[in-house]
Amino acid sequence: MKSTSDKTDKRIYVCHTYYHVLVSVLKEMTEGREKGGEAVMLLSRMSNDFETLSDRLRASGLFTDIMDFDEKRETFFPELAKYKEDKGGIVANMYNRILFTKKFAKLEEKFIPVDFREFDDIYVFCDADPIGIYLNQHRIKYHAVEDGLNTLKPFVQAKYNDRGHFGIKKFFSMNLNLIFMCDGYSKYCIDMEVNDISVIDDDFYKYKEVPRKALLDSLSSEDKERLVRIFIKDTDALKAFVSKNNRDGVLILTEPLCSLDVREKLFRDLTAEYSKEGTVFLKPHPRDVLDYDKLFGEFWIFDRTIPMELLGLFEGIRFKKVVSVYTHLDLIDFADEKIMLGDDFMDKYEDPSVHRKAEAVEKAFKK
Template identity: 50%
Template sequence: MRDRVYVCHTFYHVYVACLKEFYIADGGKATLVLSKMSNNFGKMVERAKESPIFDAVYEYDEKEDTFFPELAELKKDSGNIVLNMIKRIKFCKEFGRLQEKYIPIDFKEYKDIYVFCDSDPIGYYLNYKKIPYHAVEDGLDCIRYYDTARYDNRGHFKIKAWMASKGLIHIQNGYGRYCIDMEVNNISVLPYPCDKYVELPRKTLTDRLNNSEKELMLKLFVDDVEGIKKKVEGNDKTLLVLSEPLCDLDTRVRIFKDIICEYGTIDNTKATVIIKQHPRDLLNYRENFPEAIVLDGSFPMEMLNFIENISFDRLVSVYTVVDSLSFVEDKIYLGDDFMDKYEAPEIHRQNEAITD
């Protein structure tokens, strides 16, 4: 059998997969599977194939349920909880079956399978095939702010969780029968318990990194390290803004203009604004913010930790958790109260809607 495989949907997922490989360091080899469903990995695919971190790299043409018209009827509300659950049982099995032709590898060949975001179709496939796997949190402490398993299944959650534990339906983040465990950064901050949560702090993974490992990750993710340094060095005061795919494009422009207006002056000095674009944020920041320096979304922000002599005076994030970033002292996390000004609170206050 082969040793390990990581199924990744974002640059951050690949970053954590690298950290885990360096941490495990057992001499085994790992396969990297990159889903094309929600992220364009671009040039990183070829760099990953050349990198010694992974033994093999495959792209995965993962398909959402809307790709299969035959599933639409199974998603319609019948107005009856029993009939709805019967439909859901059928949906989960059929969705997993339909996904099979797009799977690029034989998962049964691997001793350990690590899946980031098993709410995506890959989770349904592994459940359908009865293949055990390890789930890994989608983003740093993401369940703390948005417990997707409980939110998506609010109302009779315990019944649904029991059905998932028997393999009848699929629920993500540690509730499925074939999910061995659910790896998170910090169990203590999670509002709801799950028996399968296991804690592996990201700080444990990053603190042990050596310079060689950091260099390997920079080569994997970043096209032009010197270009980034030239953009951000030599400025008096600097404000780093982390973009996110929030709301519609017009509202998004307003959000980030308001952030720059509110936080763009540091010690009575107008700061140079640097915008780190989110990989899934398609807003043209260079056009809408011509005075700002824009760092593209083709690498995870954590790479800035590894570039020597880079620092910022202030960082502002709406929802991205910034605890792992060491290149800035003044970190401002805005969160739900800030977003209430731009959209209906129920859109982003998901955890508050969980009742069971």
């Protein structure tokens, strides 16, 4: 475990995705600059290959250290599987969950690369990942940050995950710290930072609104140039794109949906549909492992690691439409029309019960 110097105005950001890194950088360029002190970034390799991002973050000078985090999922520890079996009743299942929580946190210990107690503020993106259990079981307070832009708008994950006997589970998590619930519903989570409280169907007192657009709008020209250097590996390629006629362009954002074969069909259908309207461009999601370069080579394909919000920083980039399935488009300001297809569209590609989680939450909490 790596030690840092004396605890004075120190912040650490635990990031699992490129979007998490983007928000962390924005926070450091704004809030961090006002607070002073220093910041460290922890890059979890559990669900993303950040490639050479660490080097570019170091070169930015925003963080005193960039650390890799070899975070492990529960499936890495086969001895935990028995605690996930359904025992047929709330009492037996709760007992197993208590044991699971304690043992999982203990097993994760040796993979933690830093002493979190040395930091004044800990920001955890997606505390539903193992780091959330670890921090709570070690009684370390932290700030949760929403996983993606307006992630809680469709449904609150904690309420979906624990929609049966929610009140009991909430008490065991928030009061007793015997089990763990995500998105602020845990004892040692101080608050849950979100982009827009008004879109969340939950009046939970821990929600703290920090609009992302305000962070972006407050950046200086120098800050924007630094953002580009951090996230865009090949600016020449983007300049080449800018030189193309993209005024009739349709940008389709991919997402890691369904199985790979169904996902390919889904985006085949979308590219075929929107090719009728203009030039189609694809922006693969960072966690989408479908080989778009090979399978969709006839289209212009953006580097998957570029946060789509940064495209608006380039003068000349403008699309007729931006289309997504579930990705929220609130920060997109470089398109004439924004289309989020949603559940009705997804019904054609998979069992509705898989993605209609908001309806499951509504049914469970209906009075």
